[in-house]
Amino acid sequence: MTLDYHAVLVFLITGIVMVCAPLVMGALFRPNNPYREKGIPYECAEDPIGGAQVRFDMRFYTTALIFIVFDAEIVLIFPWAHVFKTHPEKGLAFAAGLVFATIVFFGLLYDWAKGDLSWVKTFRNKRRVQG
């Protein structure tokens, strides 16, 4: 069984070597003639304004947070799905899964109502409170 996961490590390293080998090999044939214009990032032939390593949209952060919550929930439910078939008390196992899924479902509904699932966030609910 440990052999299996040694193999994973070996294949991960091979993957990296496999990418590097043709690059090193290609260095023997390929031209290398960099000049300033080649180094400019592509922006439809305009000179770029400012750097590209800038702060980006807040929505990606919200998406990442929602993902982490759901991913943790998936990790918790994986063992449940695995043992369900062989569990001696199927009813209990089913009830446990149902309760868990209901809680997650209400979490999803909450996110939905807050508008975090919408890419274009609407402020309809907020306006209603103010108006």
Place this chain on the structure above:
Amino acid sequence: MTSLIAFFEGLGLEGVLALSAAYALCIASLLGFITVYAMFAIWMERKVAAHIQVRYGPMETGAWHGWAQSVADAVKLLFKEDLIPPEGNKFLFWIAPAVVFCGVFAGFIAIPFAEGMQIVDLHLGVFFIMAIASVEVIGVIMAGWASNSKYSLFGAVREAAQVVSYEIPAATALLVPILVVGSFRLGDFNAFQADHGWLVLYNPFLTVAALIYFISSLAGCKRAPFDLPEAESELVSGFHTEYSGMRFSFFFLEEYASMFVAAALTATLFFGGWNLFPWGGGWEPAPLAPVILISKIFFFIFVQMWLRWTLPRLRVDQVMAMGYKYLVPWAFVCLIGAAWFEYMGWGGLFS
């Protein structure tokens, strides 16, 4: 691989030598397989695209229907200059294609092509493939950030948001067959389906779960209609705008390799694996198993290509809404529904 080690030990090699010989053989055959497959798939994609648009596609290179086009392209890419943006982060730029590729490459080792024809029989096979395939996102963010180009950055963060969102419905949909079979080992799914018929027909929830998984895997592989990270008309080429030559070709290779892994999971978990008929099997001669599985995989790859050249691209808000508002709730309904059917002892159209 265990049998290969035994074989080399039978030839009189010592422990470590036998192990290294087995590894070398596995690595060489896997590399050969992926390279040949990717070249074939790229040629196939161009041909499928061309015929859907009523044209011929590549016809000149090689004698027959441009079969050598991908080989010629690979040689050309090897001779291309390797540009590294001087203002970007050189180390991240250098390592990103390797990170992207090694995850998918390691995913291949758990796919069973036939009984015993598998590099390692991981007891967490499904979980492992899912986990290792998502390493790709890290590489893509590295590539986008290190390129120092705004298009690359937008492509990378879009890709991160999209792939990460579609992992939730994909994982939940994969839980449904896991729940029915009660195992993570990919070989067990083949054995189960030999007795009970294809899982996609086992109960109605599994049919829906197969559909959900297929849609999410399209998004996970950045295939159209979910190819927003490299939407040509708005982001030039997405996160690999600044890449050229061999380095670019690894992103390409990774895309086709991950299509293969997604199609292999769909075929193995839902569509019978190496069992030919929907009502089960186990009677097919063993040498036929890889042929059956690979034909199914190529069928799903063909469907992915077919969708790419048929459906228009979605808008970014539609993509995000589709993931969380439709697929995630339906995947949960499938999971609980399948658990209910299992609890009641229903299911199994052919068992």
